[in-house]
Structure formats: C-alpha cells, structure tokens
Amino acid sequence: MSKTTQKVDEVVIRFAGDSGDGMQLTGGRFTETTAIVGNDLSTLPDFPAEIRAPAGSLAGVSAFQIKFSSKDIHTPGDAPDVLVAMNPAALKVHQQELAPGGTIICNANAFSPRNLKLAGYEANPLEDGSLDDYYTVYDIEMSNMVKRACVDMKLPPKTVDRTKNFFALGLLFWIYDRPMQSTKNWLKVKFAKRPELVEANARAMDAGYNYGDTTEIFTTRYTVDKASLPAGTYRNVVGNYALSLGLAAAAEKSGLGLYYGGYPITPASDILHTLSAWKHLGIKTFQAEDEIAGVTSAIGAAFAGNLGVTATSGPGIALKGEALGLAVMAELPVVVVNVQRGGPSTGLPTKTEQSDLLQALYGRNGEAPIPVITSATPGDCFFVAYEACRIAVKYMTPVILLTDGYLANGSEPWQVPKIDDLPPFDVTFADKSKIADGQFMPYLRDKDTMARPWAIPGTEGLEHRIGGLEKEDVTGNVSYDPDNHHHMVETRALKVEKIANEFEPTEIFGKKSGDLLLLSWGGTKGSCRSAAESLQDEKKKVSHVHLRWVNPLPNDLGEILIKFKNILIPEINYGQLIKIIRSEFLVDAKGLNLVRGKPISSADIQKTAKDLIG
C-alpha cells in the first residue's frame, strides 16, 4: 500500500506517560532531532513534584510538549495535535486538552484492568468506542513489540519493557520524517558502559520506525519544512542552561571570579548542577546549608571581589529577603535568580507561575530598591543573566533576575552567541588612588552611575568597615542622623532609577498607537507576541510591548501607554505588573490573570483582546 506525504506548517505533540516511562527523555530526543532538521520549536516539560508517584496513578503522569514549525514561533503551543499516551492515566489527564480531531497513540499493553482502575476508567476507552467519534486512535501493543524486537538478547523482561518509549519515539520519527542517527549516537554516549542497552533501545526505536513504515495502519507521513531563521549557527538550549552560560560569560568577559552559593530547590537546581560541572572555568560553587547561607555567602564573595550569584525559587527568595536588604545597604554586586514556581508556600514546585514579581520588587523590610530584570524565552536567559551581572557591578547593587519553571525547563533553537559580540564589561577595583586626605571613603560615589567604589579586602590602605546599619554618605560610617537617612533612602532609589538611562528605546511590535496594547513581562512574551500577530492578521489595531526590566521601568513607557485606548496585561498571577502600571502611569490597564501552573495560551489572550476591543 502506498503512503502519502503531506506538508504541514506546524505540529504540536505531547508525550505523556508514567514518571518512570522516560517521557522527558523521549521529548528531549525528539526535540534535539527536530532542531537539527531545522524547524523552529518550543517545548514545555510538565512533570510531577513526586520523583516516582505510584506507577499508573494520575499523580504520576509526566508529560513533555513540543511545538515545531516551518515558521517563527513563540510558544510551545496550546492544544496538542498528537497525544502519545503510554498508559491510561496519561490518557485520562491529557485527553481533554487534545485538539478536536487530534491523534492519540497509545501503548495498548499498558491498558490493563489494574492500570485502568488506577486511572479511574470503568471501561477500557480504547475498546468502548468513547474516543472514536472525536479522535483518531492508534492503539499499538508497544510492550509486545519491543519484547519481540529484543527476544534474542537475554535481557530481563523489565529492562526490555523500559525501551517502549523508544518504540514510540521511532514511530514519531517515521510519522514526521525525522532521522534517527543523532539519537543512535546519543544512545552510545548515554549508555557507554551498557552496550546491551544501546542495542535494545536502538532496536525498539527501529521497530517503531518500521512499524510506521510497513504496517498499513499509518497511511500518511507529514513533513514540516525548515523554518527560515536568520543565518547562523544554531543549537537547542534549555533556559537554566542558557542562564548558567550567561553567568559564566559575564565572569569571563569581566575577568571576575564567579562564585555561586545556593541550596537545592526545584526548578532552580539545574543552575547549581550546571555551574558545578564547569570547574575547569574556575567557577566556584558552594552548596550551602540553607537558602540564607546561599545568598549570604554570595554577598561575602562580592565583598571579597567575586561576582556573587545565588539562584532559587520563590520560597528561597522569602528566606533570602533579609540578606538582600543587607546587599542593598552594603551596595554590593550580587545577582539573585528566582526561577518562579507556583506558590504560595510549597505551592506547585514543578509548575510555572509569575507570582513573585511583587516579592522581587518589595519583599524586604525598609525602602530597599533592587533592579529586577526578567527573561522572555529559554535562550533569552543567557542575555539577561549577562546583563544582570553587568548592571550589578556597574552600579554596585544587587540585581534580581526573574525566570520561571516554563523558561527554565523549556527549550528553543538558539542562535549561538559570540562572546566577542556581548556588551563590554569592565571592572575597576578601587586602589590607593581613592585615598583622599589620608582617608578612604567607601561611599564616595561615581558621578555618572552613583556606584560606590569596590574596595576589596587585600588592598593595602583601603581597610574599611561596612554593614547593615545606616551609612553616612561618603564616609560609610554608622549614622543615625535623620537627614542623612532620608538622603540615603533617596540615593539608593535614584541609583536604581538611573539604570533606565542606558536602556534602548522600547520596541513596539505593531503600530505606535491603536485600540489595544498587549503589555507583557517574563515568559508570557511568546504568547502575547503570537496573539498580537494573529490579531494584526485580522486587521485589529493591536500592538505588543514587552518589558525586560520591571525595575526600573523604561523612561519612554508612559508615553507609549497613553497612545492606546486599551492596555491588556496577561500574567500568570492574580494581577501584579498591572498594579505597578496602574499606579505609576494612572492608566486603566486590564489584566488577564490565569494562575493554572502553565503558560497562558495565545488563544486565551486573543479571546480577551476581542472581548475588550470587539
């Protein structure tokens, strides 16, 4: 029977299975191959907080979504076109989000009475016809297939069964016409010491590929053309990895030592892992006893002349709050990364959220202004990490960098940057030339940046004391003088405001005036941009502005806002940036606030936009 090939612009696939089924890994391999094929892509891992919830349970379902396209895309997609469900629980959890008329590919062997019961099915949905009216269902006995593929290998049955995700992967490679070689190479590295696993997984993948090719079940293959991305060398990159690279780049470019103090916390731990593996770059990582020691050791490192960095998630920021006030008072360059997750309290540790913006801006005692920069995409994490470090050192201030779980674990094709092309990052430590009239003044400020000198221990003649008590300006001596305190509160605020003077003019996607401005910060950029594109295609007068810095805000933002009849601010929180915008600019901005632990979809934004402007 002949097979037809159909060209499509974009596809959204969701791999879902038990936590132990290797769905993140399967998704990761499909992503790498898709990147190599040259599609634009965006991914969204979605896994439970439990490492191994009971097998087959709804709580234990782990998923990975990828959208890939021949066009420039900004999000991992809304509703999947294809759902790979490795067990009944995965089907139960994800079926409702599948696009109408979508495809379901199941491991029929996993639909045992026990697993069906665990998932809460009274009847087998693959047999009772309940799915057939809405979806195209392929129920394939994947476990049996891999058993047969490896029959002569004398491997334990459990080991063989665990290759079934590679069967699914092979099948998807066939359906979407992707090469398997890079995954075969990857297997050889991954299981270098277990050649039998290389062989078993490769056989499973081949079996899946051949199943698609030879059986008469699948009649159509799909191709997605290369995306027309700007020329250059590309790689696929995950947010936390890009962020780590950005920190390392800042250290290398500035010549500063990079010191990272942190405590393990989801979803930030990969930054600690990544930097710990780069000891050959001289990077020092310190797994502290708690979040507080993570940040205080980074502050100590900054005092001693290193680039002090810590990363955590919201609960960790809560613990670091007092120390951040100290960094403000001592005016030391410390970069604090918050990979936001669902809150409050332990909240949704593995799910994404944007609910720590106000915490970043205000979550300290006293008037303690800290610049806040945010990342828009996984690859952008590199650039904002670099920028956070540069600004921290230039202005002698702590900087908070906000990313989120979606950015941290999500990935996208990324044009590999050149270190030489990054903005200059020069550092000057204070030396004896800073001594005037026999005295060193640790709070004598630079005229342009208002930064105080960075005088590091070990420098002869600059011995001085700093601390959390209010400082007399210039001398840095402890001061309880009322007017000095007011002056210092003002000085610390002004110093942060000054940073905005070096921002590029704010980019407006669309016309400079119109019926609606979509205003975003952080990871909602992609959804807002997609929504703006679609609405503009429909001739709606909609523009989009994205904020990289939330503190300070761009100097030109106010003028931009007043040119629009409506302002819509989509956020994965209960309304945070909107409070800032309304209070700073006295505009009647509206919010779109969906706090569901996952990205806001472009469709949600388009709908709300149309409700506003018709």
Add this chain to the structure above:
Amino acid sequence: MPETKVKTYTRADFTSDQAVRWCPGCGDYAILAQAQKIFPDLGVEKEKFVFISGIGCSSRFPYYMDTYGFHTIHGRAPGIASGVKLSNPDLSVWVVTGDGDGLSIGGNHMIHLLRRNLDINVMLFNNRIYGLTKGQYSPTSELGKVTRSTPMGSLDRPFNPLALALGSGATFVCRTIDIETKHMQAIITRSYSHKGTAFIEIYQNCNIFNDGAFAPMTDKESKADKVLWLENGQPMLFGAKQNKGIRLDGNKPIVVTIGKKWSVDDLLVHDEGDYVIASLLSNMTYQDDFPDPIGVLYAIDAPIYEDLMLAQINKAVKQKGTGSVQDLLDAGDTWIVE
C-alpha cells in the same frame, strides 16, 4: 620555610577612628584590647584581615578594628565569612559572634561552618544573656534563668558551646576568659596558626544584664578551684594548692585530691588530639562539682574545605584544559542556517 617578611605594626594600626560604644565595664573592652595588641604580631599584612560579625553587642567588634570588616545580619556571619574565604583564600577571616547570634539565630550556619572546616577563626563571646535587646535569656543561659522574658525562670536547657563545636566536627576547640589577657593573646595566636576552623569560646561578662555570670572562674578567691587550665601532655591539675585533679573512674571523670590515695600520676593527661578527652572536658561546663576547662580542648589536622575546592578546580583544568565559555556555547548538536 622562611617566613615572609611583612610590615611591622603597632596597636594603633589596628585601632579604627570609631568611638567604642559598649557599656562601661563590659568584657568586650578587654577582648578588643587583646585583639588590638596581638593582631599586629601575627605576621600578616593588615589588609588581609577581614572581620565578619552578625548582630549583637559582640558584633560591633569589627567597627573598632582598623582592618576590613563587615557588620552583617543576625546569625549570618558564618555564611558571609565562607563566601569571603572561598573567594579569596589568602585572606585571614575572623567571625565575631555571641551566644545568641552564633548559637541561636545562627546555630545552623555555625555547625555547618565547623563541619566544613574552612580556615576561618570564630570568636564567640559568651555572656549567657541577650545584651543588645536588653536582657532576655540566651541559649547558653542556665536552666531556670530569671530574665525579662522568663520571669518565672527559663525552661530550656542550655547549649554547651564546646560540646556543640565538637559534635559539629570542629577541628580546633578552645575557651578563654575576657579578663585573662595573656591567655587570650596566646589563644588568639594559637587559633590563627590552626589550619581549619578554629572555635574560640570566650567567657565574657555582661556587667549590665548578667553581671558575675563567670564570677566563680574570675574571682580571686574561687578561680583556682573553679578553673582547670589545660596544657597539652600535662596532667589535669588545679586548685589553689595545685592539689586537685581530674581522674577517670572507669569512663567517668571525677575530681580527686592529691595526697594519700592519689598522686599526680593517677590523673588524666590532656591530649589535644583525643576526641574523647575533649568531649569529657567540654561536659564539665555547667557542672558545679567540676572546674571549667580553659584552654585548647581539641586540635587536629584535617583537610581544609577551600584547599579541597581549589584542588578540584585544578584537577578539572588538568583534565579538560582551561575552558572558555565560547567552547561551551559551541558544544553539542549544532546546525547551520544559511
């Protein structure tokens, strides 16, 4: 190894221009005076000293030393100090803390600093009271302590700082007393020369809120009977007439009188390298029947955290070569879009 010649300093070089603001009669004055006297002689360039403190009366200490100093936040000095030391292991880093700062709000950081064994010196001023907040009981106050927050007496049993330090894996544990000037100088010098975290408990009198807390160990009439001066390799002998000693009865220490039944040869001989002896000694604190041991309880050599950290970095450089970030950026599966 020949010592590197450094500048000679005087006490004035280590005295800052800030007016000292402890209460008149505070034990902290004596400690500061000894520090300013002995630090010039440690053979280290002044600019390499860094004093890190938390919050409390003791934590004002760095303001008065004309070295690098950082008066930080409550309990967190060990964290800050660790970052300083790991960033620049050439610095001589000193943590100045108190019983509340170091053992209550900062207890967690203290035990982890001690177990990691960074080459940092910790001076813990123990006055068994909260002075800066005006007289609440502290984690080292004796059970039943009547204070403003415990009008009917405190309910929690006190921490024994030396036992805590030993239990945390400290490699150097010692104790001195604010008014014992010569002893304190010797202890500071010893602590400085120890490679690894040195934990110094200093009995310090708060004459406002807990006056006389250590009177038995400082009053002329009683101190000979209430202090056991430790000397490595020497029998544990004390008393006005040097006729009392510590002896092991099975595995229990007892106080014996030298005379008919016991001679000096029957006494326990101090061994700074013996954890069991150090542990026995530490537990004489808060025991009315025993003298308080003063001196070096425990001193062993153990790998230093920052040395191990640097060794790993050197090993990584050896294995992978001095890396560049561009190499990392260019690594992995890349493809070219034309």
